[in-house]
């Protein structure tokens with residue numbers, strides 16, 4: 001985050017003199033305590049300063065980068081997941097391609113008639129199946145999909161950074177967000193590279209102060 005000149009001054013005063021009360025900081029800047037209050041609130045919320053009742057403000061010693069990293073590590077999958085696009089495993093490759101275009105996604109999740117996850121279809125899975133002389137109207141997607149138990153999944157409560165690491169390690173574009181049920185996995189969301197990019201942009205734009 002960009003700090004104002006006054007906020008930089010406050011940090012310096014607290015670094016040199018902390019713990020120091022709000023009143024004493026205000027005195028040094030020839031300002032009233034009330035004028036200073038918003039700056040102190042911002043610096044405390046952003047993690048540069050910490051406040052102890054009856055003791056005053058002290059410098060946490062954390063750099064901007066450390067604070068950003070701390071925040072990034074708190075992001076949860078549930079805050080960033082999108083709606084999953086799901087097809088049943090008996091639909092044709094042709095229909096899956098249509099769904100992918102209509103829904104404007106790069107990954108489809110495949111379920112059985114009980115809505116349990118059975119597989120994943122990527123763009124290239126569908127392209128591969130469309131090459132050659134196969135009749136894509138008659139091939140069901142379960143023939144060509146990547147199937148369970150080889151599907152990498154995540155849960156709502158997982159950290160976004162752990163989901164991102166899975167995408168990198170497995171070299172895939174997306175993960176289904178699942179809830180384990182008695183007879184299988186219910187798909188309730190998806191996390192893709194786009195969701196992770198959005199989180200990064202939010203962070204850079206200070207929306208997670």
Ligand code: ADP
Pocket residue numbers: 107120121122123124125145146150151152153171172173174175176
């Ligand atoms: P593309 O194949 O279009 O580049 P991906 O990199 O996402 O897209 O997919 C690569 C392969 O990994 C595909 O065969 C796909 O079925 C499979 N795949 C995609 N997502 C997952 C996942 N979450 N778990 C397991 N396999 C996956």
